[in-house]
Amino acid sequence: MAVYTDIAEDDLRWFLTEYDAGTLLSYKGIAEGVENSNFLLHTSKAPLILTLYEKRVEKSDLPFFLGLMQHLSAGGLSCPLPLPRKDGALLGTLSGRPAALISFLEGMWLRKPEAKHCREVGKALAQMHVAGEGFALTRPNALSLEGWQVLWDKSEARADEVEPGLQNEIRSELNFLRAHWPKDLPDGVIHADLFPDNVFFLGDELSGLIDFYFACNDLLAYDVSICLNAWCFEKDGAYNITKGMQMLEGYQSVRPLSEAEIKALPVLSRGSALRFFLTRLYDWLTTPEGAMVTKKDPLEYLRKLRFHRQISSPVEYGLSL
Ligand SMILES: Nc1ncnc2c1ncn2[C@@H]1O[C@H](COP(=O)(O)OP(=O)(O)O)[C@@H](O)[C@H]1O
Numbered sequence: 001m002a003v004y005t006d007i008a009e010d011d012l013r014w015f016l017t018e019y020d021a022g023t024l025l026s027y028k029g030i031a032e033g034v035e036n037s038n039f040l041l042h043t044s045k046a047p048l049i050l051t052l053y054e055k056r057v058e059k060s061d062l063p064f065f066l067g068l069m070q071h072l073s074a075g076g077l078s079c080p081l082p083l084p085r086k087d088g089a090l091l092g093t094l095s096g097r098p099a100a101l102i103s104f105l106e107g108m109w110l111r112k113p114e115a116k117h118c119r120e121v122g123k124a125l126a127q128m129h130v131a132g133e134g135f136a137l138t139r140p141n142a143l144s145l146e147g148w149q150v151l152w153d154k155s156e157a158r159a160d161e162v163e164p165g166l167q168n169e170i171r172s173e174l175n176f177l178r179a180h181w182p183k184d185l186p187d188g189v190i191h192a193d194l195f196p197d198n199v200f201f202l203g204d205e206l207s208g209l210i211d212f213y214f215a216c217n218d219l220l221a222y223d224v225s226i227c228l229n230a231w232c233f234e235k236d237g238a239y240n241i242t243k244g245m246q247m248l249e250g251y252q253s254v255r256p257l258s259e260a261e262i263k264a265l266p267v268l269s270r271g272s273a274l275r276f277f278l279t280r281l282y283d284w285l286t287t288p289e290g291a292m293v294t295k296k297d298p299l300e301y302l303r304k305l306r307f308h309r310q311i312s313s314p315v316e317y318g319l320s321l
C-alpha cells in the first residue's frame with residue numbers, strides 16, 4: 001500500500017480551512033499506488049483526493065503536474081482537477097509534505113482489461129497527446145537514457161541476486177539503447193505511466209486518467225510503447241496481438257503514427273520495458289522488508305524486454321502496414 005506519511009485529524013481540519021472544501025466528514029488512506037501518500041476525503045461538499053508528495057517527486061515539478069491537469073481538463077480530457085486554495089495556490093503543506101487536493105474521479109481500474117478496453121486506452125492516450133499541445137510549462141523526462149543509467153549504477157552490483165547474468169544483459173541493453181535511441185520523432189507532453197491502475201472505467205466506458213506524476217516532455221510514440229508494455233501482455237508473459245492491434249488502432253483513430261514512429265516502436269518498447277524494469281529493480285533492492293508498499297516484480301519487465309528484442313517488424317505488435 002502507499003501511505004508513507006500519516007496525518008493527524010486536527011492538522012487535516014486546519015489544512016482544509018485554507019480551501020473552500022466544506023467540513024471534513026471522514027478520511028482514510030488509500031492502499032493503492034506506489035509513489036505518494038493518498039487519502040480519500042469526504043466533506044460536506046464533495047469527495048476529494050488528498051495527495052502528500054513523497055520521495056521521487058521533486059517539489060519544483062509540482063506546478064508542472066498540477067498545471068498540466070488543468071490544461072488537459074480544459075482541453076477536454078477527463079482527468080482530476082486540482083482544487084485551488086482560497087489564496088489561489090494549488091499547493092499547501094501537511095505533515096511536513098507538499099500536499100494538494102484534487103477532484104475525485106468516478107470509476108475503477110480494470111484488473112482484467114480486454115482488447116476493447118485497450119482500444120479506449122489508445123484513444124485516450126492520443127487525446128491526451130493532442131490536449132497537451134500548447135501547455136506552457138515543460139519538464140524533461142528524468143527517467144530516460146540518463147536516468148536509467150543512474151538507476152542502473154545504483155543497482156548493478158546486486159543485480160545478479162535477482163537473476164544470474166543480469167549484470168551483463170542490462171549493461172549491453174543500455175549500450176544498445178544509447179546507440180539506437182530515436183531523436184527526431186514528434187514530441188510533446190506524455191503521461192509516462194499509463195498503466196491499468198491509472199485508467200478508470202465505468203462499465204466498459206473509460207471515465208478518465210489519473211496519476212500525472214511522471215508526466216514530462218518526450219517522444220509521443222514512447223508513451224505508446226509504455227502502454228503496449230503495460231496493457232498488452234498476459235499474466236503468463238505472452239504478448240496479446242489483438243490487444244496491441246486495438247490499442248494502436250484506437251490511438252491512430254485520433255492521432256495517426258508516422259512511418260518513422262512505427263519503425264521506432266521496437267526500440268522504444270525496449271526502452272520503456274527497461275525503464276520499468278530499472279525502477280522496480282531499484283525498489284526491489286532498496287525497499288525495507290515490512291514497508292507499507294507492495295513491491296512490483298522487476299522480472300516481469302525483463303521478460304517483456306526480451307520479447308521486444310526478438311521483434312523483427314512492428315507488424316508483430318498488431319499494426320497493419
Ligand atoms: N482523482 C482521483 N479520483 C479517484 N481516486 C483516485 C484519484 N487519485 C488517486 N486515486 C486513488 O488513489 C490510488 C493511488 O493513486 P496514484 O495517483 O496512482 O498514486 P501514486 O502516484 O502513489 O502511484 C489510485 O489507484 C486510486 O484508487
Ligand SMILES: N[C@@H](CCOP(=O)(O)O)C(=O)O
Pocket residue numbers: 032033034035193195197198211276279280296
Ligand atoms: N507503474 C509503475 C509503478 C508506478 O506506480 P503508480 O501506482 O504510480 O502507477 C510500475 O508498474 O512499475
